[in-house]
Amino acid sequence: MRTVSNTIGAGGATPPATVKVWDPFVRIFHWSLASLFVLAYATGDDIERVHVAAGYAIAGLLASRVVWGFIGPQHARFSNFVHPPREVFAYLRDMAMLRAPRYIGHNPAGGAMIVALLVALVGTCVTGYMMTTDAYWGSKLVEHIHEFLANLTVGLVVAHVLGVLIASFEHRENLVASMISGRKRAAD
Template sequence: MKTTVKVWDPLVRIFHWSLVTCFAVAWLSADEWQDLHEVAGYSVMGLLAFRILWGLAGPRYARFRHFLRSPSQVIDYLRDIWQGREARHIGHNPAGGMMVLALILGLSLLTFTGWLYTTDQFWGEDWVEETHELLANLLLMLVGLHLAGVILASLRHRESLVKAMLTGRKRAPSEHDIS
């Protein structure tokens, strides 16, 4: 019997950690090192384009259709978390899938407003800069929620999701797990 199973392929893992790095660099370089900030932002754009394609054509656990659930399923899963009876998922759980979607959409809007601010038409427009900063702050909050979810799931299911995102492997499913 296998003790672990492959879940996240190398490209998903490289994407994930590259996105973490680029977002952190963009956040830390904002207002200080504009060239670095822009390079990080454009890198995020490229990473998002890749992830969207990989979400459509990648392996099983990378595909959106595998982990995106309806709002009612996400709410039911969150209720199960609150009641301490959520199922362990081998890939992303419904809340994690919704977080992936929220982060992709939020980062897409963030990079779009960042790019917009560099165009002749919108250079110096206060509303574009303010929208960009608001989105960055909202995304930082989403990242905090994401980290809280990772910690909670890791504790509840007794497996390190950070380690799984580094190695690509998780504990083999039991009969009660959802794969």
């Protein structure tokens, strides 16, 4: 679907056509997950009630996103953005050389990052839940795995943000704004 504006922008230029890419569920999921993860991470040892509530909310969001990855619109579906490792590495190589192709939806590296973040967060939620059960209450091993996965997630988030900044620069588009508006510039 292409939207063309009849308005004239600054300097008499016609604004570029845009397409709807990110549906409201994906955008709300993304920003809610980011906010809840920051809350959970910040309250880890200090405010247990808030930490646990944020963890359960994250688990609910993750379950919803997995379902949406199979039934959601085109760009939300895993089949649209999960690529084989060779494609991911080829894309990363091209990205490092500033010649990566532009994707309307997630690029192969972005798709791999989504899978990595989902796996790390599911693991964090599962180990967090395990620590509340009688079987694993006080287990240092489970606690260490939980903390490792949470810290791994922080590292993945940093890599994700760097990837978004590089792709935004390389393709001259504001990917953060598109995750707010849901729209991206139409094909070049």
